[in-house]
Amino acid sequence: MELNGAEIVVRCLQEEGVEYVFGYPDGAVLFIYDELFKQNKVKHVLVRHEQGAVHAADGYARSTEKVGVSLVTSGPGVTNAVTGIATAHMDSIPHVVITGQVPTHAIGLDAFQECDAVGITRPCVKHNFLVKDVKDIAFTMKKAFYIAATGRPGPVVVDIPKDVTTARAEFHYPATIAMRSYNPVVKGHAGQIKKATQTLMKAKRPMIYTGGGVILGGAAEELAQIVRLLGFPCTNTLMGLGAYPATDRQFLGMLGMHGTYEANMAVQHCDVLLAIGARFDDRVIGNPRHFFAEQRTIIHIDIDPSSISKRVKVDIPIVGNVREVLRELIRQLEAGGEKPDQEALKTWWTQIELWRSRDCLKYDRSSPIIKPQYVIEKLYEVTRGDAFVTSDVGQHQMWAAQFYKFDKPRRWINSGGLGTMGFGLPAAMGVQLAHPGAPVACVTGEASIQMCIQELSTCRQYRLPIKVVNLNNKYMGMVRQWQEFFHGNRYAESYMDALPDFVKLAESYGHVGMKIEKPEDVEPALKEAFSRKKDLVFMDFVTDQTENVFPMVPGGKGLSEMILV
Numbered sequence: 001m002e003l004n005g006a007e008i009v010v011r012c013l014q015e016e017g018v019e020y021v022f023g024y025p026d027g028a029v030l031f032i033y034d035e036l037f038k039q040n041k042v043k044h045v046l047v048r049h050e051q052g053a054v055h056a057a058d059g060y061a062r063s064t065e066k067v068g069v070s071l072v073t074s075g076p077g078v079t080n081a082v083t084g085i086a087t088a089h090m091d092s093i094p095h096v097v098i099t100g101q102v103p104t105h106a107i108g109l110d111a112f113q114e115c116d117a118v119g120i121t122r123p124c125v126k127h128n129f130l131v132k133d134v135k136d137i138a139f140t141m142k143k144a145f146y147i148a149a150t151g152r153p154g155p156v157v158v159d160i161p162k163d164v165t166t167a168r169a170e171f172h173y174p175a176t177i178a179m180r181s182y183n184p185v186v187k188g189h190a191g192q193i194k195k196a197t198q199t200l201m202k203a204k205r206p207m208i209y210t211g212g213g214v215i216l217g218g219a220a221e222e223l224a225q226i227v228r229l230l231g232f233p234c235t236n237t238l239m240g241l242g243a244y245p246a247t248d249r250q251f252l253g254m255l256g257m258h259g260t261y262e263a264n265m266a267v268q269h270c271d272v273l274l275a276i277g278a279r280f281d282d283r284v285i286g287n288p289r290h291f292f293a294e295q296r297t298i299i300h301i302d303i304d305p306s307s308i309s310k311r312v313k314v315d316i317p318i319v320g321n322v323r324e325v326l327r328e329l330i331r332q333l334e335a336g337g338e339k340p341d342q343e344a345l346k347t348w349w350t351q352i353e354l355w356r357s358r359d360c361l362k363y364d365r366s367s368p369i370i371k372p373q374y375v376i377e378k379l380y381e382v383t384r385g386d387a388f389v390t391s392d393v394g395q396h397q398m399w400a401a402q403f404y405k406f407d408k409p410r411r412w413i414n415s416g417g418l419g420t421m422g423f424g425l426p427a428a429m430g431v432q433l434a435h436p437g438a439p440v441a442c443v444t445g446e447a448s449i450q451m452c453i454q455e456l457s458t459c460r461q462y463r464l465p466i467k468v469v470n471l472n473n474k475y476m477g478m479v480r481q482w483q484e485f486f487h488g489n490r491y492a493e494s495y496m497d498a499l500p501d502f503v504k505l506a507e508s509y510g511h512v513g514m515k516i517e518k519p520e521d522v523e524p525a526l527k528e529a530f531s532r533k534k535d536l537v538f539m540d541f542v543t544d545q546t547e548n549v550f551p552m553v554p555g556g557k558g559l560s561e562m563i564l565v
Helices: 006-013 027-037 050-062 074-089 117-124 134-149 163-166 190-202 210-215 220-230 261-269 320-338 341-354 372-383 396-404 424-434 455-461 477-486 502-507 519-531
Strands: 002-004 020-021 043-046 066-071 097-102 128-130 155-161 169-170 206-210 234-236 249-254 272-276 297-302 316-319 386-391 442-444 467-472 510-518 538-541
Touching: 002 006, 002 510, 006 163, 006 320, 020 050, 020 424, 027 066, 027 097, 027 163, 043 234, 043 396, 050 066, 050 097, 050 424, 050 455, 050 510, 066 074, 074 097, 074 117, 074 134, 074 155, 097 117, 097 134, 097 320, 117 128, 117 155, 117 234, 128 134, 134 169, 134 442, 155 163, 163 424, 169 297, 190 297, 190 316, 190 320, 206 220, 206 261, 210 220, 210 442, 220 249, 220 320, 249 261, 261 320, 261 341, 297 320, 297 477, 316 467, 372 396, 372 442, 372 467, 372 519, 386 396, 386 424, 396 442, 396 467, 502 538, 510 519, 519 538
Parallel strands: 020 043, 020 066, 066 097, 097 155, 128 155, 206 234, 206 272, 234 249, 272 297, 297 316, 386 442, 442 467, 467 538, 510 538
Antiparallel strands: 002 169
């Protein structure tokens, strides 16, 4: 059948089973919006800023196994979305971003609201397209969804000029697609997997280190199986939390800059390191020179060959889908019938328990001022560990990662790679829409929440009962912490001296606001908030201004050079 370009775009979304499109309309995409209006299969969520649209689609994708979709106009619509696109790119989130463009005859003439969307987004996408012919829309959209969701996932931008949305063509959406230049490896090399099993059996001080790739690859069950089969200790990165149950004794906590003492020491002093779906980034292993001061054999499993030996040279690289590789690894381990050296493993666990006894996450529980760690602990208790938790970026993010015990994948939603302030609230919107009725908490700070606070209006329009946990210390907390440690207590521009009344602000948007100033009021406030199933509740917790995140590995230092108090 013959359709115009805008109709084709919407039909493509329907064919892909898209549930929600997050966006903001304007001239270059009005024909697409008109077609969205005429149907009811694909729901549109009107945000209040394009950054909010992309973050909301991102949160939707992270909490599901689906591709997030956002729709923005040309010019400032695209540039406002770039932060969200880069956020998704850094964390490998499957996302299709449809952008409007000026008519094809006006491209390159500095037309009103023209910008080079392809050029601007090229460094922070997995791929992007400029569609100049209406006949190419359907095939391009199919490619966009395929590229976004397969291999190492990521955002794909589809830039569509306005006149292409009005031109007409026959509509045919391909059922499958094959691209000669893009063929992600799925199965791992059998010989390399065999070599890995042999190495794991010889380990005296083994360690399993996993990242967000385990969650994105849907391999949490396989990870749990292999950890229990081997009896090895396991740690997750910030992006990998929930890949292995945090309440399990074999879990040593998060590693890295604000990781636990036992996780960091075990990674630093192990003799065999099995890295799964992780990338050895600077916030995880610290100084590579210090990391390699200890000799170890590294096995690295990843879907992306460019991530292997990028920062750290590995001994046994295995390229492939994490779930498929782990299944084959488990099969070979079970078929071999061997067991690791149990005496050596017992000795290793004894050392780990000594490190664990340092209780590196302890804090003053008798303080008359609310400690932020206490708020997160109570959040965990009140929600029974079953909430979806989004966060912004800063101290509150680290406390949430340290003190909320994630036992399931896709429950911890945060900006890890780019570290985007303003991510938490719009991401929570996407999560709540994906999981209606589920408890969703946005852990934030008084600086971060103001980056996208206008999305409280979106929450009101769509009746999203998110619980905002604002850890308000009247500082840009992580900035202040670094200034205290490394800049002689010179708190340059980190003090928030003109904060709004968050209770009144929340109420002005039609939500429920609470201000909590005493430790004894923390738990009752959380219980009341989560009992209000239909309301967004903004809880403004006035917390200790002097509290810092510990442990901490200073920039340029190694994993065993932690500041503990």
